[in-house]
Amino acid sequence: MAAGAIRGSRVGAAPMGESERGDSAPRKSVTYFCERNHQTVLHFALDAETPEQWDCTRCGLPAGVDATDRPTLETTAPFKTHLAYAKERRSEDEAKDLLKEALTDLRSKRKSGEVIF
Ligand SMILES: [Zn+2]
Structure with a gap:
C-alpha cells in the first residue's frame, strides 16, 4: 500500500543522491594578485584550465596568479x-x-x- 511506503521513510531523510550535496566535485582555489595588493580567490574544477589572469574583483585591474610577478598596466592592455x-x-x-x-x-x-x- 502507498501509505506503508510513506511511513517507512524517516523524517528528514534525504532523497537518493542528495546526501553528498555540496562540494562533491573536487575543486581547486586559485588566488589572483593585482597591482594594488588585492587578492581574488576563485574556485575552479580540478580539471579546468586556470586562466593566467583575472580582473581584480575590487579594482578591476588585471591580476595574476604569481604574487611576485603581478601584471601591470604596461604589460597588459594600455589604459x-x-x-x-x-x-x-x-x-x-x-x-x-x-x-x-x-x-x-x-x-x-x-x-x-x-x-x-
Ligand atoms: Zn585590485
Whole structure:
C-alpha cells in the first residue's frame, strides 16, 4: 500500500543522491594578485584550465596568479585617460591654441544665437 511506503521513510531523510550535496566535485582555489595588493580567490574544477589572469574583483585591474610577478598596466592592455591621449598628440602650445580657437568659435556662435549657454 502507498501509505506503508510513506511511513517507512524517516523524517528528514534525504532523497537518493542528495546526501553528498555540496562540494562533491573536487575543486581547486586559485588566488589572483593585482597591482594594488588585492587578492581574488576563485574556485575552479580540478580539471579546468586556470586562466593566467583575472580582473581584480575590487579594482578591476588585471591580476595574476604569481604574487611576485603581478601584471601591470604596461604589460597588459594600455589604459590611458582621454587627456593622456590628447597630451600625447598635442603639445601645450597647440592645446592653448586649440582652446583659444574653440573659445573664439563658441563666442561667435553665442553672438549669433547658435549656442545659448
Ligand atoms: Zn585590485
